[in-house]
Amino acid sequence: MKKVKRTTIYDIAEKLGITASSVSRALNNSNQVNEKTKELIIKTADELNYKRNTLASNLRKGQSKTIGVVIPRINQNFFSNVIAGIEEVTYQKGYSLIICQSDEDHDKEIQCVNTLINQHVDCIVISVSADGNDYQHLQNVLDHGIQLIQVDRVAEELETLKVINDNVQASYEAVSHLIEGGYKRIALLEGPQNLSIFKQRKEGYLKAFKAYNVPVIEELIVENAWTKELGAEGTRKLLSLPHPPDAIFASTSDFSALGVLDVANAMGIKVPSQLGICGYANESFSEITSPSITTIDQFSVYMGNTVANLFFQEIGNNDTITKPKIISIKPELIIRGSTKRNG
Structure with a gap:
């Protein structure tokens, strides 16, 4: 089956005989492009089935609007509910999730975290695997300036946001x-x-x-x-x-x-x-x-809600120095x- 080539701003520019930068400005609703030209560019983009690369666009703005989640096992009700709880909140905020499973394997957990760092996610949520007690890979997350939230299973020695049970x-x-x-x-x-x-x-x-x-x-x-x-x-x-x-x-x-x-x-x-x-x-x-x-x-869904809400509270926090929050939820x-x- 022949792969269909993705339409780019260069294809739109070539069809209209204008510069790619003009196309980019128009698609981003810039005032530097007049309304008539802007309408023509948007119409042509629709005709060519142009899809915006939202990840690249967000990265240019300094954010990916993506949260990475690393959990031991997706097929356990507790962890799947935590994910559902996170997604309930992030969806409303226009954020996407990337889900990774460590399978209780420390090396795989490290690989998952490094992949998410390379994906330039805005936050990594993790429940650590039972295999291992070296958390340098989590310190690496912090060193890259990425928000880190630990949920349920945590590395106590790392000062990060944590959502835990009593x-x-x-x-x-x-x-x-x-x-x-x-x-x-x-x-x-x-x-x-x-x-x-x-x-x-x-x-x-x-x-x-x-x-x-x-x-x-x-x-x-x-x-x-x-x-x-x-x-x-x-x-x-x-x-x-x-x-x-x-x-x-x-x-x-x-x-x-x-x-x-x-x-x-x-x-x-x-x-x-x-x-x-x-x-x-x-x-x-x-x-x-x-x-x-x-x-x-x-209360796993509520734990997920709490994780997501904590992330959005922190990105809205203007204080440069804050003590990492630990939220403890009482089970029943x-x-x-x-x-x-x-x-």
Whole structure:
């Protein structure tokens, strides 16, 4: 199939026998071109199906009107909702999004960020991958004068705009709910501790134990059980203990909690009477499993709205020196069938 050549201002200029600079001025509604000539140029541009290169035009004005978003996985409800929330606001402002997926790979994350820098985006929004703890590529964003907003998973050492959840309080409330429900041996499936969100969720777990004067049992804490497969593997180990847990808090995600539920069902363990299960993130499937999974709603769309609004507030801020804002959003515990022992 023959590729159709894109019409340029030079094609319009050649057809009309005028300079390309005159065409450019007319298309930008310059007063330096008289109205009659301007009308003729616009009419000819339409006839030749001329499409403006809005990116190049915006770059000449010092902006691309484009925001880059780097997230670990697009197919997770939480991250896709964050993107939707950002887009709700940016669309109204005439900005476009470029979406990149790191696949939890640090090297790929670096490549995504460098690509966005080369695309001259006005802002990069990122939720960092679990693989790696070197954030020089994010410092590189700042060094290029590009706004950087971290969302959910953040590099704490970098002073940037951040939109986060109160992970400590959310986990505290989830574990408190399990304790108050009569569960005695509550296990924790934790995520990579190089990420602040997983450290904070573990902190909330331990905080609840302390508040209720419940002893911490180290063998009930499983490291890096943050996918469905790893959640299932961790659950099999926990349930094979001489004194297995009677509840599991999958603090990493609902996917991990789903792995717990699959193993419990396969072993004939009744949920919630014999084993309580709590997940994190309120993925769409958590409401339709049997039983439905108690989880924590992070208000992901609202987080995305907040990210976008924060960007537009900052570009409208005339102060040359401002302390980077950190906005913390309080999640909500959603109690469902997997922890309701009494109906």
